[in-house]
Amino acid sequence: MCLCPQLSDQMVELFDACQQKTSDLERKEACRARLQKDIQSIYAVARLYLTGSSMNGLGCRSSDADLCLVLKGNVSISDSVLLYVEMTQLIRAKVPILKFKEKDSDLEFDLNINNTVGIRNTFLLRSYAYADLRIRPMILVVKKWARHHQINDASKGTLSSYTLVLMVLHYLQTLKEPVLPSLQRDYPDCFYPFMDIDMVPEGPKRVPPYISRNQSPLGELLLGFLKYYATDFRWDKQVISVREAKALPKDNSVTWRNKYISVEEPFERNNVARAVHEKIKFDAIKAEFAQSWRILQDKKDLNSILPVGAIINKEVYLIRGSSY
Structure with a gap:
């Protein structure tokens, strides 16, 4: 004991010293909102969710942000955001991930399409994190x-x-x-x-x-x-x-x-x-x-x-x- x-x-x-601050989350959320607006100009029904440690309360200040883009039909993950971001890299895995940096910003993101279980477990873990x-x-x-x-x-x-x-x-x-x-x-x-x-x-x-x-x-x-x-x-x-x-x-x-x-x-x-x-x-x-x-x-x-x-x-x- x-x-x-x-x-x-x-x-x-x-x-x-290491926990993500409210201001960090606000910056990530602002970027998510801007990116969702741009994507919706192409795919009106698209929804973009902040997931992972940034949203569940278990991240550090230096953590990258995870995003899940919810779309219907076959859509190219890169075509959706290439005009908005820079330094893109597509990771071809079981769940493909597009790594990118927001233009004119230091924020780095990992984006996937339709990995909706990630959204579900984000809010489950958030509930545990603040219990x-x-x-x-x-x-x-x-x-x-x-x-x-x-x-x-x-x-x-x-x-x-x-x-x-x-x-x-x-x-x-x-x-x-x-x-x-x-x-x-x-x-x-x-x-x-x-x-x-x-x-x-x-x-x-x-x-x-x-x-x-x-x-x-x-x-x-x-x-x-x-x-x-x-x-x-x-x-x-x-x-x-x-x-x-x-x-x-x-x-x-x-x-x-x-x-x-x-x-x-x-x-x-x-x-x-x-x-x-x-x-x-x-x-x-x-x-x-x-x-x-x-x-x-x-x-x-x-x-x-x-x-x-x-x-x-x-x-x-x-x-x-x-x-x-």
């Missing part, structure tokens, strides 16, 4: 820790940020005295998976405030998170399910069979951790959880597993490098 308040204070310090004051600092620190230890890059066979967020939420849901409930289970009408996409942002507004009886400090929760995945969670037998707020037994279906890490996408119910497909990468992830837990349990100092000052300085440098 965390008996030293220093660890909690360090987590808050890191969060305060308790500890959630956003906890997740930001975990993502910074994972990035520092090189286990937060799905393109290199480790954990995506989305996977890490679900892992944190799952841990907080499964404590003896939970910090979070399952919002999908308790308020199914607010997070109905087939709700009209235009209504998705409205759903969470009907969820009443959640007050947990668990008042553990941030430092204690971080230690518990590392311990849970280092010693308690059964990677070979369990599936992480935020939808059910528990670990589900791993069955022999193609979704979970022979997967090193199984994390259920809350709406599509596929495996968001499928990028971890090499044993050497899986072993490295497990080793980082175990080593960081042992060190942090002994030191009670966030600097023992994460260079707080260097990360804050890097964030400040990235922001000063733009027009902030």
Whole structure:
């Protein structure tokens, strides 16, 4: 257990320095609105949504913004925005992404077309992020820790940020005295998976405030998170399910069979951790959880597993490098 308040204070310090500010979100939203207006001059029924960490409350000041363009019919992703942006790059993946920079601005975006599940999980995660004051600092620190230890890059066979967020939420849901409930289970009408996409942002507004009886400090929760995945969670037998707020037994279906890490996408119910497909990468992830837990349990100092000052300085440098 965390008996030293220093660890909690360090987590808050890191969060305060790195969290996305209201002004950052307003700039991204203004760009989204301008871009939507231009696109609607070509495709009148088009809708453009800000998604991902910028909108769900879990982003940093230096984070790129994710956009989802909702259109009907076959439309070229590049033809829709080429007149408005610069430095475009099309990433041909399962969900093609157009990376671009707004003209005469430092804002960078990743845009996809019709990946509507991204809109649904953005507003689900936003509801979790603001359900308790500890959630956003906890997740930001975990993502910074994972990035520092090189286990937060799905393109290199480790954990995506989305996977890490679900892992944190799952841990907080499964404590003896939970910090979070399952919002999908308790308020199914607010997070109905087939709700009209235009209504998705409205759903969470009907969820009443959640007050947990668990008042553990941030430092204690971080230690518990590392311990849970280092010693308690059964990677070979369990599936992480935020939808059910528990670990589900791993069955022999193609979704979970022979997967090193199984994390259920809350709406599509596929495996968001499928990028971890090499044993050497899986072993490295497990080793980082175990080593960081042992060190942090002994030191009670966030600097023992994460260079707080260097990360804050890097964030400040990235922001000063733009027009902030």
